[in-house]
Amino acid sequence: MRLLVFGRTGQVATELARVVPDAVFLGRDRADLMDPDACAAAVRDCDAVINAAAWTAVDKAESEEAAATVVNGAAPAAMARACAGLGVPFLHVSTDYVFDGTGDRPFRPDDPTGPLGAYGRSKLAGEIGVRAAGGNAAILRTSWVVSAHGANFVKTMLRLGRERESLNVVADQVGGPTPARAIAGALVGMARAMAAGQPGGTYHFSGAPDVSWADFAREIMAQAGLACVVNDIPTSAYPTPAKRPANSRMDCSALERDFGIVRPDWRAGLAEILVELGAKA
Template identity: 80%
Template structure:
């Protein structure tokens, strides 16, 4: 299977390179997501069996003041890619987010649950979903949450750094979701791409790590795995204000994805163990 991947340095793109080293990877130099027409041209120019978009605007708070740019990267560019993939008759796989929901309640969100993003980032990702669906081709929109790896900027790396510097940390305890190893997302995308090139249907699906936990609970697990004595103090979201409002409930119902592709929710504790090991070696 010949894969064309948008993204080179992001968490999922880095993991994709490990398991699919022969794929073609397009960084900003080859296809800038601020130029959707260039992204469409890149799809048209490459001979691929499936296209994966592993690139995105992920700066949640920055999107509040640069919403137009976030919409171009997260909304217009994926739509252009999906149109070009549809024209070639190849599946298009796209990563989305739990931020398309309002975070209300305490039940896992199903793929068909009404959306209601709380901020600019969520709105831009929702626009991307709508553009991908409107393109009319075979597609997979994979919503995930709390992505972590040994690469880039993420919660695990931040906690490890601060945990070595401080005796205690205040961490939000009323936001609950599923931390998701980027390696698991990459593997899920490759598995789904193979199935879709064989005719399997795509659609909108959820994929997040299990078991669900709070940021504070995740932080404690990180400290324990790394052997750090840093104490985690639970605080409410109200005591940690951010420019963009975060959803309190990021739980995702992933059962449909498991049924469709045979991929269960990954245990983030296994993923965390691998991440900490990689970072300490």
């Protein structure tokens, strides 16, 4: 399968390079997401296109929403239109932040959206643009992405866990940590099926079981053999520029039904990440 990937250094793009090393990866030097027309022009003859590039600085988006919306909204919409024109399947990674985070049941793909902040609004704009393009497109919403690459919660907890005897971590936000490696595998599986004629749609994919940030942190410490004690705190005790959803649980049953892709166990994924980082106890 001839695969074109927008993104090169992010967590998911890095893992995609491991899964499909012969794919063409477009970094910022070849496809600047601040220039949607250039992104559209970069779509060439291939069997499928994956957009694994995005503005992921959630708090920074609050003060730079216009730029975030170009990157997360206009650019993927332009890619999707180009793919539709060529008859090429397009896959786009989105987020649980398109929801308002209320309640305690997993969000389904067809649930009403209601972003709490600029980042979520920018990602929702991308979803709307991708659907409006009219081609065979799939939107894969995911959450709490972690890997051995880039900046993420696992690497932050490992650093702080080595430096401190105890940590305060938010315990009233619940979701599914998702290894970037699993996301990459899901995207490639979907791309192959769509290149063979299967229709896309909007899907959810997150790790299981659902857990709080505090309990996730405790598992990181346990697997890494760190004695750091994790104390539960409410979100109100850790203010951030962007409001985080309290409920990031996602119903992933449609993805299993249509593509046979099941939720990964994030605890096993965490073990692999720690081994790669040389931090496994």
